Amino acid sequence: MSGTILTAARPLACTPSRAARELGLKRGEFDLAVHLGRIRTVPDDGGGGAAGGRRVPRTEIDRLQGRAESLRESVRVVGTTEGAALMGIPAGRFTRVAKLGLVTPVRWYPNRYRAVVWLYLAEELERFAADEENTRLLTGRTPAELSDRLRAGADQRARNWRGRHCGFLLRQADGPWQRAGVVAGFLDPGDIDDLLTDPHERAHVTALRPAPPAHGAPGSPVAHLAEELMTAADPDEIDWFRHDLAREVGQARAHRPTPRPAAPSRHPAPDRPTLSRSLRGWLLRRNPRPAH
Numbered sequence: 001m002s003g004t005i006l007t008a009a010r011p012l013a014c015t016p017s018r019a020a021r022e023l024g025l026k027r028g029e030f031d032l033a034v035h036l037g038r039i040r041t042v043p044d045d046g047g048g049g050a051a052g053g054r055r056v057p058r059t060e061i062d063r064l065q066g067r068a069e070s071l072r073e074s075v076r077v078v079g080t081t082e083g084a085a086l087m088g089i090p091a092g093r094f095t096r097v098a099k100l101g102l103v104t105p106v107r108w109y110p111n112r113y114r115a116v117v118w119l120y121l122a123e124e125l126e127r128f129a130a131d132e133e134n135t136r137l138l139t140g141r142t143p144a145e146l147s148d149r150l151r152a153g154a155d156q157r158a159r160n161w162r163g164r165h166c167g168f169l170l171r172q173a174d175g176p177w178q179r180a181g182v183v184a185g186f187l188d189p190g191d192i193d194d195l196l197t198d199p200h201e202r203a204h205v206t207a208l209r210p211a212p213p214a215h216g217a218p219g220s221p222v223a224h225l226a227e228e229l230m231t232a233a234d235p236d237e238i239d240w241f242r243h244d245l246a247r248e249v250g251q252a253r254a255h256r257p258t259p260r261p262a263a264p265s266r267h268p269a270p271d272r273p274t275l276s277r278s279l280r281g282w283l284l285r286r287n288p289r290p291a292h
Helices: 016-023 027-035 058-064 068-074 080-087 091-099 122-130 132-138 144-151 157-172 176-184 189-195 199-207 221-230 235-255 277-286
Strands: 054-057 107-110 116-121
Touching (some): 016 027, 016 054, 016 058, 027 068, 054 058, 068 122, 080 091, 080 122, 107 221, 116 122, 157 176, 176 199, 189 199, 189 235, 199 235
Antiparallel strands (some): 107 116
């Protein structure tokens, strides 16, 4: 009699943690690669974990197998000091270039003084420095029009990060209402209330707003900092997000109206349960009334 060897079929998709291990990446490197669209994920239908998250198709892991080093290099991030060294400029000039919005942060974290430390993709900085059109921005005197903007207090770092982060979240959104929730996540609640006058739509979109990147316990000063960085600040930026939210909600309405609470029953339940005649009689026989 010939024996039969049974092997467990590999899952069609796996969790991000397992995918990171199989690809030889740290979790932070993996998450950033997903953020940048270098690793494809799909919605989790709940078959292998909690629904609502993301999973990595097995075909994607197979495609990237053995490319950990190149993936790791493509998501390498640097701060101001290392970024300036990569570009061959002083740290002070690098900060000015970043404040002008000429390079865009990809991440941030708070230091021990709760000041924001911006992080940049190393490969983007190297590409910027290698472009001859940018030479005048990296050497000699800063052009007058840019110097004027800096003296006026220009700092595009948070705004540019918001734009980049919004793009990432929109790529991950699973439908029109989810896209509306993403855009709403970058607006103050007052702006959402102003735009969405239908209370059901407002509640639905608000529930779909993404949380800021976690950097501290809820309610902590660092958590408040994350909320502040997540919220559009400049008037024209606020107008852009408001316009985008109105457009996304319009498209969502056309796709599928927002869920409505079920209508109350027309036959309310009685105040107290009633007993059938037979059950009432049985109870009286078991507990006869006392004679007077």
